[in-house]
Amino acid sequence: xxxxxxxxxxxxxxxxxxxxxxxxxxxxxxxxxxxxxxxxxxxxxxxxxxxxxxxxxxxxxxxxxxxxxxxxxxxxxxxxxxxxxxxxxxxxxxxxxxxxxxxxxxxxxxxxxxxxxxxxxxxxxxxxxxxxxxxxxxxxxxxxxxxxxxxxxxxxxxxxxxxxxxxxxxxxxxxxxxxxxxxxxxxxx
Amino acid sequence: xxxxxxxxxxxxxxxxxxxxxxxxxxxxxxxxxxxxxxxxxxxxxxxxxxxxxxxxxxxxxxxxxxxxxxxxxxxxxxxxxxxxxxxxxxxxxxxxxxxxxxxxxxxxxxxxxxxxxxxxxxxxxxxxxxxxxxxxxxxxxxxxxxxxxxxxxxxxxxxxxxxxxxxxxxxxxxxxxxxxxxxxxxxxxxxxxxxxxxxxxxxxxxxxxxxxxxxxxxxxxxxxxxxxxxxxxxxxxxxxxxxxxxxxxxxxxxxxxxxxxxxxxxxxxxxxxxxxxxxxxxxxxxxxxxxxxxxxxxxxxxxxxxxxxxxxxxxxxxxxxxxxxxxxxxxxxxxxxxxxxxxxxxxxxxxxxxxxxxxxxxxxxxxxxxxxxxxxxxxxxxxxxxxxxxxxxxxxxxxxxxxxxxxxxxxxxxxxxxxxxxxxxxxxxxxxxxxxxxxxxxxxxxxxxxxxxxxxxxxxxxxxxxxx
Numbered sequence: 001x002x003x004x005x006x007x008x009x010x011x012x013x014x015x016x017x018x019x020x021x022x023x024x025x026x027x028x029x030x031x032x033x034x035x036x037x038x039x040x041x042x043x044x045x046x047x048x049x050x051x052x053x054x055x056x057x058x059x060x061x062x063x064x065x066x067x068x069x070x071x072x073x074x075x076x077x078x079x080x081x082x083x084x085x086x087x088x089x090x091x092x093x094x095x096x097x098x099x100x101x102x103x104x105x106x107x108x109x110x111x112x113x114x115x116x117x118x119x120x121x122x123x124x125x126x127x128x129x130x131x132x133x134x135x136x137x138x139x140x141x142x143x144x145x146x147x148x149x150x151x152x153x154x155x156x157x158x159x160x161x162x163x164x165x166x167x168x169x170x171x172x173x174x175x176x177x178x179x180x181x182x183x184x185x186x187x188x189x
Numbered sequence: 190x191x192x193x194x195x196x197x198x199x200x201x202x203x204x205x206x207x208x209x210x211x212x213x214x215x216x217x218x219x220x221x222x223x224x225x226x227x228x229x230x231x232x233x234x235x236x237x238x239x240x241x242x243x244x245x246x247x248x249x250x251x252x253x254x255x256x257x258x259x260x261x262x263x264x265x266x267x268x269x270x271x272x273x274x275x276x277x278x279x280x281x282x283x284x285x286x287x288x289x290x291x292x293x294x295x296x297x298x299x300x301x302x303x304x305x306x307x308x309x310x311x312x313x314x315x316x317x318x319x320x321x322x323x324x325x326x327x328x329x330x331x332x333x334x335x336x337x338x339x340x341x342x343x344x345x346x347x348x349x350x351x352x353x354x355x356x357x358x359x360x361x362x363x364x365x366x367x368x369x370x371x372x373x374x375x376x377x378x379x380x381x382x383x384x385x386x387x388x389x390x391x392x393x394x395x396x397x398x399x400x401x402x403x404x405x406x407x408x409x410x411x412x413x414x415x416x417x418x419x420x421x422x423x424x425x426x427x428x429x430x431x432x433x434x435x436x437x438x439x440x441x442x443x444x445x446x447x448x449x450x451x452x453x454x455x456x457x458x459x460x461x462x463x464x465x466x467x468x469x470x471x472x473x474x475x476x477x478x479x480x481x482x483x484x485x486x487x488x489x490x491x492x493x494x495x496x497x498x499x500x501x502x503x504x505x506x507x508x509x510x511x512x513x514x515x516x517x518x519x520x521x522x523x524x525x526x527x528x529x530x531x532x533x534x535x536x537x538x539x540x541x542x543x544x545x546x547x548x549x550x551x552x553x554x555x556x557x558x559x560x561x562x563x564x565x566x567x568x569x570x571x572x573x574x575x576x577x578x579x580x581x582x583x584x585x586x587x588x589x590x591x592x593x594x595x596x597x598x599x600x601x602x603x604x605x606x607x608x609x610x611x612x613x614x615x616x617x618x619x620x621x622x623x624x625x626x627x628x629x630x631x632x633x634x635x636x637x638x639x640x641x642x643x644x645x646x647x648x649x650x651x652x653x654x655x656x657x
Contacts, residue, residue, distance in 0.1 A: 018321075066233075076257055092260060102231065103229070103231035107324060113323045125357070160247070170270075
């Protein structure tokens with residue numbers, strides 16, 4: 001839920017060049033390559049991820065970042081046995097940062113201006129999401145490593161499916177409601 | 190009863206009507222999709238990667254897949270789709286502003302519930318135009334941006350294109366193209382020492398002393414009374430002295446009157462060459478400048494600034510000043526006085542700068558300026574026709590001063606071996622034209638700060654006019 005800061009009346013300064021967001025995409029992409037490289041997946045990471053990262057820098061609001069996220073997850077799964085090893089723990093915020101920087105970079109042209117105070121709330125939200133995920137990691141670390149019964153796995157998959165369907169339905173309803181609210185054309189004047 | 194052909198035609202018509210309606214429905218759906226809040230690729234990525242990696246992790250028994258996708262999944266679960274209609278309202282500035290000054294552009298923003306980011310196009314003070322897109326936090330209130338008008342002309346200063354986005358850019362509203370706000374930036378006025386002008390002979394009132402007698406303030410002569418002289422002009426002190434010298438009686442010949450100079454107004458006509466706009470680089474002369482602005486540091490920019498400064502200086506001392514647009518005879522401004530005339534001339538200059546095409550013949554007819562007016566022709570003198578017009582105006586009995594607007598140094602075209610030769614020919618031809626103008630009694634000066642032109646006008650006042 002967004003929180004409006006009604007008291008803040010900004011005076012527009014110069015800001016920083018918006019291509020720094022593209023640079024952030026590149027930087028986090030390099031981080032995503034570097035982490036599996038430390039576990040010996042140097043060439044694999046380079047061949048699989050480099051073109052898609054460059055495509056993400058060029059067009060952050062495109063399907064290219066999906067390939068990076070999936071590629072990074074696959075490399076993390078293939079390069080080690082321990083699911084909670086440091087490389088995987090480092091990959092979690094790196095991939096999230098990559099996803100986030102692509103999402104924000106897609107909002108503004110590369111020749112625009114970025115005002116750092118716009119990143120304050122996304123930074124807080126990033127920390128919140130990471131806290132939730134590392135809470136899961138903590139729970140996973142405490143669970144015993146045994147074979148899980150098939151019934152529990154099927155239940156988990158069904159649960160995921162139900163959550164996904166509820167989420168999609170909710171977004172669709174909200175989206176339709178949002179269009180009804182603004183069906184008059186969205187003109188600014 | 191209808192024939193089979195008619196029935197067939199009706200069926201075809203019904204089909205085309207249905208097809209048309211279906212097409213309209215499809216286009217309408219597609220148009221609606223672009224309005225309001227809509228999900229982005231980031232949301233698709235978060236849901237697809239988050240759920241996909243979670244399912245793959247469970248199926249393949251790889252916790253890494255689930256953990257790497259978990260932040261995206263949590264991010265998608267936490268987001269609340271925004272609602273409402275964000276609004277951006279610009280606060281309009283004046284239609285006419287002064288060059289070289291600065292001001293604030295204000296845009297009020299009402300993002301509504303949900304937006305976190307606002308991408309808003311706003312001007313910046315370092316460059317002209319509507320400015321880049323700024324990524325800002327979406328907050329209620331007004332956003333102020335400083336704007337400085339360094340160049341004159343008709344220009345757009347604000348177009349508040351905007352786009353709002355929710356957390357992590359998962360939903361966006363827009364982009365919406367804002368309404369363009371434009372205004373006229375008047376050319377600057379540089380302080381200039383005013384020079385005395387020749388008074389116009391036909392003037393009855395004005396700021397300048399005329400050579401003929403009249404009702405002005407300045408004493409011209411004390412002479413004996415003549416038939417027709419007004420009694421209020423009698424100088425009693427001189428008359429009584431004269432009477433005392435002849436025995437104390439006011440006999441004919443002792444009455445004296447004070448004769449004063451007439452006061453006449455002066456007309457100054459500034460004739461600006463708007464057929465061409467050239468800068469220091471010869472290679473750029475054939476290019477037409479983009480937009481309505483004149484070429485920076487070009488002949489037209491220099492000429493417009495000179496006209497503004499001359500007009501302001503002479504209007505301030507009460508003279509009548511007019512503008513002749515040599516490229517467009519219908520343009521310009523008739524001679525007039527006062528602050529409003531100055532604004533009229535400056536607006537005419539802005540309009541004249543928009544019509545520079547680099548072609549066409551200059552026009553300077555006698556009907557465009559009053560008889561006896563002082564004419565200042567401002568041009569780079571790249572056309573023989575202009576020399577002819579200037580000389581013809583001088584032959585009509587007007588005081589004419591030529592102001593050379595050619596850039597001080599010309600840079601030859603480096604891309605051709607003939608660049609230096611072309612530069613030499615251009616400079617030589619222009620020198621010949623100016624020499625011809627000077628031979629016909631028209632003084633020529635380069636425009637620097639107006640001092641040279643002031644000196645020319647002063648010397649022209651002293652010089653007897655010769656009709657050839």
